[in-house]
Amino acid sequence: MRFGLRHIRYFIAVAEELHFRRAADRLCIAQPALSRAIRFLENDLEVQLFDRSTRSITITPAGQTFFEGCLKVVNSVEHLVENTRQVDEGQIGALQIGYTDTAISGVLPSRLKEFQDLHPGINLKPHHDVTTTQLDKLDQGILDVGFVTGPVTRPGYEQCTIQSERFVCVVYDSHPLAPRGTLRLEELSGESIVHGASNEWQHFHSHLIPMCRRAGFELRIAQEAYNTAGILGLVACGMGVTLLTGSVRNALIPGLTVLELEDVDEELQTMAIWRADAANASQSFFADFLMHARLEAPAL
Amino acid sequence: MRFGLRHIRYFIAVAEELHFRRAADRLCIAQPALSRAIRFLENDLEVQLFDRSTRSITITPAGQTFFEGCLKVVNSVEHLVENTRQVDEGQIGALQIGYTDTAISGVLPSRLKEFQDLHPGINLKPHHDVTTTQLDKLDQGILDVGFVTGPVTRPGYEQCTIQSERFVCVVYDSHPLAPRGTLRLEELSGESIVHGASNEWQHFHSHLIPMCRRAGFELRIAQEAYNTAGILGLVACGMGVTLLTGSVRNALIPGLTVLELEDVDEELQTMAIWRADAANASQSFFADFLMHARLEAPAL
DNA sequence: AGCGCATGATGCCCTTTTGGCATCAATTCT
DNA sequence: AGAATTGATGCCAAAAGGGCATCATGCGCT
Numbered sequence: 001m002r003f004g005l006r007h008i009r010y011f012i013a014v015a016e017e018l019h020f021r022r023a024a025d026r027l028c029i030a031q032p033a034l035s036r037a038i039r040f041l042e043n044d045l046e047v048q049l050f051d052r053s054t055r056s057i058t059i060t061p062a063g064q065t066f067f068e069g070c071l072k073v074v075n076s077v078e079h080l081v082e083n084t085r086q087v088d089e090g091q092i093g094a095l096q097i098g099y100t101d102t103a104i105s106g107v108l109p110s111r112l113k114e115f116q117d118l119h120p121g122i123n124l125k126p127h128h129d130v131t132t133t134q135l136d137k138l139d140q141g142i143l144d145v146g147f148v149t150g151p152v153t154r155p156g157y158e159q160c161t162i163q164s165e166r167f168v169c170v171v172y173d174s175h176p177l178a179p180r181g182t183l184r185l186e187e188l189s190g191e192s193i194v195h196g197a198s199n200e201w202q203h204f205h206s207h208l209i210p211m212c213r214r215a216g217f218e219l220r221i222a223q224e225a226y227n228t229a230g231i232l233g234l235v236a237c238g239m240g241v242t243l244l245t246g247s248v249r250n251a252l253i254p255g256l257t258v259l260e261l262e263d264v265d266e267e268l269q270t271m272a273i274w275r276a277d278a279a280n281a282s283q284s285f286f287a288d289f290l291m292h293a294r295l296e297a298p299a300l
Numbered sequence: 301m302r303f304g305l306r307h308i309r310y311f312i313a314v315a316e317e318l319h320f321r322r323a324a325d326r327l328c329i330a331q332p333a334l335s336r337a338i339r340f341l342e343n344d345l346e347v348q349l350f351d352r353s354t355r356s357i358t359i360t361p362a363g364q365t366f367f368e369g370c371l372k373v374v375n376s377v378e379h380l381v382e383n384t385r386q387v388d389e390g391q392i393g394a395l396q397i398g399y400t401d402t403a404i405s406g407v408l409p410s411r412l413k414e415f416q417d418l419h420p421g422i423n424l425k426p427h428h429d430v431t432t433t434q435l436d437k438l439d440q441g442i443l444d445v446g447f448v449t450g451p452v453t454r455p456g457y458e459q460c461t462i463q464s465e466r467f468v469c470v471v472y473d474s475h476p477l478a479p480r481g482t483l484r485l486e487e488l489s490g491e492s493i494v495h496g497a498s499n500e501w502q503h504f505h506s507h508l509i510p511m512c513r514r515a516g517f518e519l520r521i522a523q524e525a526y527n528t529a530g531i532l533g534l535v536a537c538g539m540g541v542t543l544l545t546g547s548v549r550n551a552l553i554p555g556l557t558v559l560e561l562e563d564v565d566e567e568l569q570t571m572a573i574w575r576a577d578a579a580n581a582s583q584s585f586f587a588d589f590l591m592h593a594r595l596e597a598p599a600l
Numbered sequence: 601a602g603c604g605c606a607t608g609a610t611g612c613c614c615t616t617t618t619g620g621c622a623t624c625a626a627t628t629c630t
Numbered sequence: 631a632g633a634a635t636t637g638a639t640g641c642c643a644a645a646a647g648g649g650c651a652t653c654a655t656g657c658g659c660t
Contacts, residue, residue, distance in 0.1 A: 004304030062388035069380035080369035088347040088362035
């Protein structure tokens with residue numbers, strides 16, 4: 001099989017015109033060149049594609065079969081080129097996106113939707129993971145972008161803040177503090193605290209621990225869960241109280257009350273983070289989008 | 301788009317080996333030629349397909365997309381060539397086959413099955429038509445082969461007998477002649493005859509008319525139907541009797557009796573007929589099959 | 601029948617493409 | 631530092647592709 005795409009294109013022209021000179025005109029080459037190209041193709045295939053009388057040609061059944069296949073081949077090559085260029089330009093592609101509970105209950109969904117509208121060809125694939133897991137997966141190239149609990153310092157990565165939220169306390173409705181509306185952190189020193197497992201939630205706890213210490217008590221977690229829904233579930237059934245961020249109001253279940261913390265001004269930052277050396281054009285688009293959009297990001 | 305199948309094949313080798321020299325070895329060309337071919341491809345696509353460091357190369361996301369498409373293209377071209385050759389050799393193809401009621405209730409189905417077993421790649425497409433319609437469709441090229449009621453004389457066609465059957469009389473069970481088992485044709489002179497419409501069944505009637513005349517009466521059709529099932533239906537409900545051939549025993553419905561004709565030795569021939577100039581390889585196979593198989597064809 | 605015309609094929613020659621060889625530049629391994 | 635390996639480049643030869651002129655054949659017209 002020594003023929004190429006050129007032979008296929010030439011053959012299509014002849015099969016459609018059933019006339020060498022007209023086909024040659026269409027292809028902008030001289031008729032003899034076309035005659036020879038088709039003859040070469042027939043020799044190469046060892047199949048006669050046209051029946052020639054000196055006055056006219058007709059296509060053989062084998063030629064017809066070949067013709068239909070040629071159309072498909074040329075078509076798929078053209079689509080392939082188009083697709084390849086789009087991937088190169090980042091118009092189509094896939095992004096593996098990691099997110100934490102905190103990120104997903106805040107501004108992330110609307111951010112992703114905005115991006116999706118801008119780049120409908122890019123397939124966004126979200127993966128729920130805690131911060132530490134996301135950082136590992138970014139290193140391994142499994143994730144392209146992570147939405148994690150800051151602060152994070154990683155050489156070779158770029159990042160930007162997409163959300164900054166006050167901490168809040170969540171209690172069950174019948175808790176004595178519930179009617180208060182606000183409270184001071186030190187008032188929780190005697191409470192049972194429900195929170196995430198310490199190895200997985202370490203980024204979150206790295207805020208809570210010094211915060212509680214400043215308020216005069218040591219954070220001690222009485223009940224562990226593995227995600228926000230689990231924590232809230234335990235709180236709702238009276239196992240204790242918890243400390244989360246404002247966006248938890250978007251994920252509340254009945255029976256819970258959110259209380260502002262009067263004496264805590266520190267906020268929890270949710271960061272987008274991605275490799276600085278992103279070769280992938282889709283990644284660059286996403287990075288540009290995040291860097292630009294953060295300017296208008298409303299604080300929650 | 302100036303690249304050809306060669307570039308695609310070269311690209312596949314490089315993408316699989318991720319190593320120019322090894323890929324060049326595999327392709328049996330020198331490494332510089334391959335380097336240039338890939339560079340040409342990249343220029344042509346205006347897309348970088350590989351990231352090169354002097355020590356190694358990696359494929360870009362666009363390159364990966366292109367690679368997957370290239371595999372499909374090469375595959376489909378190979379299949380296309382294979383298919384085209386098979387059509388050329390007649391191993392695959394389609395045959396439009398006409399048949400009459402008489403043909404289909406006789407040996408035709410088993411003949412077709414034999415042929416299908418010999419050439420599983422050839423798609424047999426049967427079409428029910430009376431003899432005259434089949435002959436028209438053969439002229440128009442709509443049918444490749446007809447199974448018709450003989451005799452037929454057509455210049456430019458070849459034919460062979462596939463079946464020769466005695467005429468029989470079919471009566472309803474309660475008919476006075478039914479218990480007789482056999483009868484002489486002249487005994488039907490007073491009977492109501494049920495048969496096919498005269499314009500469509502003219503080839504069949506061209507046997508019946510002189511036959512009846514020899515027996516001393518004129519064929520007069522009291523009730524017309526448009527196919528064997530219709531004729532038998534009318535006979536069964538007592539509208540008259542009919543004259544068909546032995547193979548009708550394969551298509552009987554309850555309430556009918558078949559009677560041999562003692563004094564009629566003439567037989568009705570079912571012929572296969574096809575254009576002598578059949579270009580199509582499948583047609584040639586079928587013609588060869590019929591010409592050969594007729595030797596062993598048992599008379600019915 | 602003879603002529604002109606249209607069609608596809610062929611011969612010759614030039615241009616472009618492709619490939620091989622020697623070599624270079626950059627990086628890695630020892 | 632030096633050897634080795636890898637992809638890129640320069641240069642030349644071979645092959646493929648294409649244009650032009652021309653040929654052979656069949657068709658239609660007079």
